[in-house]
Amino acid sequence: MKLIWALIRRDLTLATRQGGGAGTAIGFFVTVIVLLPLGLGPDQALLQRIAPGALWIALLLSVLLSAERIFQADYEDGSLDAMALGVVPLELVVLAKAMAHWLTTSLPLAVVAPLFGFLINLDPQDILPLWLAMMLGSIFLSLLAALGAAITVALRRGGLLVSLLILPFYVPCLIFGVAASRASELVQPSLLILTALVLASFVLVPVAAAAALRAYLK
Amino acid sequence: MQKFANPARFLKLAETLLPPIWGVTILAFAAGLYMSLVTAPPDYQQGETVRIMFVHVPAAWMALMVYTSMAAASIMAAIFRHPLADMAAKAAAPIGAMFCLLALITGSLWGKPMWGAWWVWDARLTSVFVLLLLYLGYMAVWQAIEDPHRAALIARIVAIAGFINVPIVKFSVDWWNSLHQGASVFRMGGPTIDARMLWPLLIMALAYTLLFVGLLLVAMRSEIAQRKLRQLRLAGIEGR
Amino acid sequence: MDWNAAHIDFVIAAYAVSFAGLAFLMVFILLRDRKLKRQIATLDRERDRRDG
Numbered sequence: 122m123k124l125i126w127a128l129i130r131r132d133l134t135l136a137t138r139q140g141g142g143a144g145t146a147i148g149f150f151v152t153v154i155v156l157l158p159l160g161l162g163p164d165q166a167l168l169q170r171i172a173p174g175a176l177w178i179a180l181l182l183s184v185l186l187s188a189e190r191i192f193q194a195d196y197e198d199g200s201l202d203a204m205a206l207g208v209v210p211l212e213l214v215v216l217a218k219a220m221a222h223w224l225t226t227s228l229p230l231a232v233v234a235p236l237f238g239f240l241i242n243l244d245p246q247d248i249l250p251l252w253l254a255m256m257l258g259s260i261f262l263s264l265l266a267a268l269g270a271a272i273t274v275a276l277r278r279g280g281l282l283v284s285l286l287i288l289p290f291y292v293p294c295l296i297f298g299v300a301a302s303r304a305s306e307l308v309q310p311s312l313l314i315l316t317a318l319v320l321a322s323f324v325l326v327p328v329a330a331a332a333a334l335r336a337y338l339k
Numbered sequence: 340m341q342k343f344a345n346p347a348r349f350l351k352l353a354e355t356l357l358p359p360i361w362g363v364t365i366l367a368f369a370a371g372l373y374m375s376l377v378t379a380p381p382d383y384q385q386g387e388t389v390r391i392m393f394v395h396v397p398a399a400w401m402a403l404m405v406y407t408s409m410a411a412a413s414i415m416a417a418i419f420r421h422p423l424a425d426m427a428a429k430a431a432a433p434i435g436a437m438f439c440l441l442a443l444i445t446g447s448l449w450g451k452p453m454w455g456a457w458w459v460w461d462a463r464l465t466s467v468f469v470l471l472l473l474y475l476g477y478m479a480v481w482q483a484i485e486d487p488h489r490a491a492l493i494a495r496i497v498a499i500a501g502f503i504n505v506p507i508v509k510f511s512v513d514w515w516n517s518l519h520q521g522a523s524v525f526r527m528g529g530p531t532i533d534a535r536m537l538w539p540l541l542i543m544a545l546a547y548t549l550l551f552v553g554l555l556l557v558a559m560r561s562e563i564a565q566r567k568l569r570q571l572r573l574a575g576i577e578g579r
Numbered sequence: 580m581d582w583n584a585a586h587i588d589f590v591i592a593a594y595a596v597s598f599a600g601l602a603f604l605m606v607f608i609l610l611r612d613r614k615l616k617r618q619i620a621t622l623d624r625e626r627d628r629r630d631g
Binding site: 268272273276278279281282285286288289290292293325329332333335336337339 | 465466469472473475476479480483484489492493496497499500501503504507
């Protein structure tokens, strides 16, 4: 357990020292949200109707944009080989790195997303459900991003492949996430399904991603 | 099972199986086309448009079936290290992708006159579209990774992980209210479809299945040939 | 089959697209198989000539 904390702390330190991590993702997020009314026209009623979906799509794309970095540096400088040989199972290493990605990229996005909702006339009633759903859903997004990053870690043009492989899995998260964000009540079926997705990915993603990494490390 | 692990034996088996398979495939397509275009009655609600069902439904069934067999082959490859299993999954992918594409196109052609739209974003259509993306992603993995052994390992993970989508496609019409009609053949309590429509549907499904089996055998033969070619070329480079 | 029914063009299009797609797939797979077979035969012949 201590070693896992050490791994997470290492990634957090790297992210803060290098900057970039959360900064790039938030920058991209803001750009999408700002471009949206420019493309659709400043119709307040229309913007209010699409606001939760637009925020979710912006979140999804920003997470996808930063997915590639999760394992790349560690693969290239050989740290990943060391981690694979270490006492911590590779599955837990994956989980730790996914959580570090969540803490540095997805969670900050989910936290600030409702603030940018004001830019596109988000209904104040939707703020709390949207916030809750995004906090939960962002865990799923980070885990899936880690899977995509593991599958393409040694490929030079992995970016396109990541989007092709991971977008299908993002679809249920988007559907239930948006449904949970337009709630009259806070806890409801869509949110429960989203929780189920998070829990399932928590177990399955580390196994699959570790298998993929082992294939590359051989 | 291990008996067929030997490529030479597999090639021999394919050689003997292929001619009868092609023969029966042609017969099944001829019979299926005749039945679906001539003997099947028009629907009292949909009129002649219902005949699109006889090409749409088998294609959709096959899209699911092929992905299921890809996932099964990948699991076999992972557990039993069966050397042909990875090749089977790789060879099946383009065939399944074509079935999936045809299911989407014919569904679109059916949806326009019946629902008034080429495409609606409901659960069934969306999940089948996701299935097509999964097929393309799986094929892209084989394309992107040069070393065939490594590609096989990664492709297995993609095929098995993507299998989650198959039950979603199957039950999407039950779980969400959908424009798409529910299952009428494979359901508890027997089919709710008239026998004069059921038979052409089943014959067409048989024809599609046989076509898949035939094409799969040929494509697997190509995979074996390609692997041999790679070895010959490598040996040729070393020999010089 | 009533050839003058409403939407009959959609039915024809669906059958045409299906069989065109399947035919394309078949031609593609069979041609690839034949091409690979020919390449292997050429390589085998070259090797035989070189070796003796």
